[in-house]
Amino acid sequence: xxxxxxxxxxxxxxxxxxxxxxxxxxxxxxxxxxxxxxxxxxxxxxxxxxxxxxxxxxxxxxxxxxxxxxxxxxxxxxxxxxxxxxxxxxxxxxxxxxxxxxxxxxxxxxxxxxxxxxxxxxxxxxxxxxxxxxxxxxxxxxxxxxxxxxxxxxxxxxxxxxxxxxxxxxxxxxxxxxxxxx
Amino acid sequence: xxxxxxxxxxxxxxxxxxxxxxxxxxxxxxxxxxxxxxxxxxxxxxxxxxxxxxxxxxxxxxxxxxxxxxxxxxxxxxxxxxxxxxxxxxxxxxxxxxxxxxxxxxxxxxxxxxxxxxxxxxxxxxxxxxxxxxxxxxxxxxxxxxxxxxxxxxxxxxxxxxxxxxxxxxxxxxxxxxxxxxxxxxxxxxxxxxxxxxxxxxxxxxxxxxxxxx
Numbered sequence: 001x002x003x004x005x006x007x008x009x010x011x012x013x014x015x016x017x018x019x020x021x022x023x024x025x026x027x028x029x030x031x032x033x034x035x036x037x038x039x040x041x042x043x044x045x046x047x048x049x050x051x052x053x054x055x056x057x058x059x060x061x062x063x064x065x066x067x068x069x070x071x072x073x074x075x076x077x078x079x080x081x082x083x084x085x086x087x088x089x090x091x092x093x094x095x096x097x098x099x100x101x102x103x104x105x106x107x108x109x110x111x112x113x114x115x116x117x118x119x120x121x122x123x124x125x126x127x128x129x130x131x132x133x134x135x136x137x138x139x140x141x142x143x144x145x146x147x148x149x150x151x152x153x154x155x156x157x158x159x160x161x162x163x164x165x166x167x168x169x170x171x172x173x174x175x176x177x178x179x180x181x182x
Numbered sequence: 183x184x185x186x187x188x189x190x191x192x193x194x195x196x197x198x199x200x201x202x203x204x205x206x207x208x209x210x211x212x213x214x215x216x217x218x219x220x221x222x223x224x225x226x227x228x229x230x231x232x233x234x235x236x237x238x239x240x241x242x243x244x245x246x247x248x249x250x251x252x253x254x255x256x257x258x259x260x261x262x263x264x265x266x267x268x269x270x271x272x273x274x275x276x277x278x279x280x281x282x283x284x285x286x287x288x289x290x291x292x293x294x295x296x297x298x299x300x301x302x303x304x305x306x307x308x309x310x311x312x313x314x315x316x317x318x319x320x321x322x323x324x325x326x327x328x329x330x331x332x333x334x335x336x337x338x339x340x341x342x343x344x345x346x347x348x349x350x351x352x353x354x355x356x357x358x359x360x361x362x363x364x365x366x367x368x369x370x371x372x373x374x375x376x377x378x379x380x381x382x383x384x385x386x387x388x389x390x391x392x393x394x395x396x
Contacts, residue, residue: 007260014252014264018271025275032282040285111289116226117346117367159364 040110041081041094048096048106049077060181063174068096075099080178081110084170087162089113091122095171097136101179104140107131107171112163119163127164130154131171139172200319204326210303211334211376212383217303220294221335222372228351231339233287235332237280237295239325241272242304246312246324253313265308266299273298303331334379341375342366 045055045066052068059065066079077099083092091112096105109123121127134140135151142156142164143149156164210216217238225231245268256264277295280288288295298304307327312320343349346366348356365371 003257003259007257010256011260011263011267014267018267022271022274025278029278029282033278036282036285113292115368117362117364 044094044108044110045079045096047108048094049079050096050105051076052079055079060178063178063181065178077105078178080174082170082174083111084166084173086112086166087114087119087160091163091166091170093167093170095131095174097175101175101182102135102137104131104134104136104171107167109167114160114163119157119160121157121160122163122167127154127157136172136175140168142168197319197322201322201326204323204328204330205333206330206383208327208330209334209383210327210331211338212380214303214306216306217301217331218376220297220301221338222369222376224291224294225335225339225342225372225375226346226367227343227349228336228340229287230290231335231337232332233280233284234291234294235328235335237276237291238298238301238303238331239328240276241269241298242307242324242328243321244272245269245304246307246320247317249308249312250315250317250320256313261309261313262305265305265313269304269308270299303327338372338375338379342371346371 042055045068046052049055049068051070053071055066055068057064058067064081066081067075068077068079070076078097078101080095080097081092082095083090085091089112091114092110094108094110096107097103098105107128109128112120112123114120114122130148131140131154133151134154137152139152141150141153142161143153144156144161145158146155148155154164154168204210208214211218211221220234224234245265248268249265252264273296276298277288280291280295307324311323315323340350343351344355345363348354348358348360348362363371366375
């Protein structure tokens, strides 16, 4: 057998085996991965909209949101998945709102690649909990190095103004977009 | 009889040497200075270092094993593409596994798991060792180097996490009185810590040599 035929045969064989093994692993793991993603979405929705027992995915124009209902079937809030640019990369959030969009019921940072120890602290409960009951009218604002006074204000993470500002900006922009189509 | 015995003990000794060299004498980070991108980027905490290390253990052991098994049938002109296909297969398996079972860790490590494909430790071991040695020694070599990598990453990540966030594996160790050194979590912290570790390793080596000399 000439060497070039051998080269082709061996490489083809190895590529086929590797493809076969990978499709097997993918078949086993993909339902788990999908379940993980869905589970994460479900958990974050129930976290940001207290009292929600079920939710329904809805779409208005190009905005996807989740309408949350309690056991009696009345709408208790809206969960809005949003994303935008942070300091170093994309920040993804789930924002919980009252049905009339006037107040935030909670937020959850789903994904972020901010600086660990600085901007990364937007994922800490201490920062996220501040958004509970914050008024969105006219817009959410942030303050630095002092306690928030107005009910539209939250306190930025010390040393991470850009990340905190990004979260606030993402929330404001998307609430406005949603309220313009609802 | 005596001959076989000597062969056995030699093989055992050699096996131990191939395994142990990865931890100190030929440590992939501290001596070979390979795989520095993931080393510097992911070690913001001990758990990230451990996960990255274990992913490399799996990829390196698996690929070294297979490369060593097929070393005599792969024509040498196509050995690099062959190695890459095998390594990429194992890396994709790890990536899917982490996404399926440890989503948070998978997110924390981000692109650095897929990037193990081009990690020079893996290809380096395949080229320099597994493609030239018997399966058993290749396996020991891969285990030694990858666990040496893991231990080094955990130490590096542990130091940075401890000084940067006051915690170790998420447990609060230093308490509220210690002001965290944020710089340790930033890229400079990685370079500084690695520099001190390299220095410490060389210092210990020099001291040992001096003591041996008497």
